[in-house]
């Protein structure tokens with residue numbers, strides 16, 4: 001395994017699973033202008049769920065990454081303090097779960113600065129990671145992340161088991177091939193909607209559409225397990241990033257399924273690793289996701 005001599009990180013041959021929890025209530029609902037008491041209370045439930053999730057992780061000695069909007073840090077200081085005190089990574093997720101696609105550059109700079117300040121005040125360390133609210137990354141966001149010295153993003157889907165470098169300035173002329181932009185230092189730790197509890201489980205009615213959700217969590221976790229099993233079999237030292245939301249996963253039957261799933265994939269020999277550790281090791285030259293696995 002090619003690791004730089006300076007790297008203290010030794011990758012796990014069978015792979016890494018990075019558990020992430022987007023603790024984004026109630027601002028997730030504010031972003032959709034759903035601020036009447038009922039949707040706000042759905043976000044509020046996230047704060048009920050966080051201590052449950054923390055207990056479950058502590059019982060298994062697992063550290064994870066929590067993407068927390070600044071608004072949540074200010075609205076639920078006690079629960080956010082518990083997350084930080086338990087040794088989990090706290091990473092950026094906007095101030096009030098703003099959609100980057102509608103922010104002016106000035107507003108986006110303010111949001112990023114305020115979010116960094118609040119995470120740093122909570123944890124005592126400058127955050128190194130970012131996930132765009134609703135996964136909506138723009139070219140402007142990439143520039144803002146680079147300007148603020150953020151090491152990694154986790155909003156894109158260009159790979160599955162391999163961190164990669166984010167490009168800026170891609171162009172897509174309609175009469176010719178894609179013109180790929182320059183590679184930046186920003187590390188991408190890709191996610192996917194197929195590895196996110198929200199579309200599987202959350203029931204939401206919008207003005208013009210309905211997201212049915214409410215599937216059996218065992219069905220969702222069977223998909224997650226399939227992705228982890230394939231990684232362990234085919235890829236050396238892969239990284240699989242999984243996304244949960246406390247307001248979604250924190251219900252009794254889903255927590256039972258989460259516990260069973262964590263035990264199932266732990267038996268496959270994967271390591272549960274914080275995303276900041278993966279990104280730092282990648283920057284140090286550690287190779288992740290060698291495919292096909294050398295036999």
Ligand SMILES: [Zn+2]
Nearest residue numbers: 022024133134
């Ligand atoms: Zn979110």
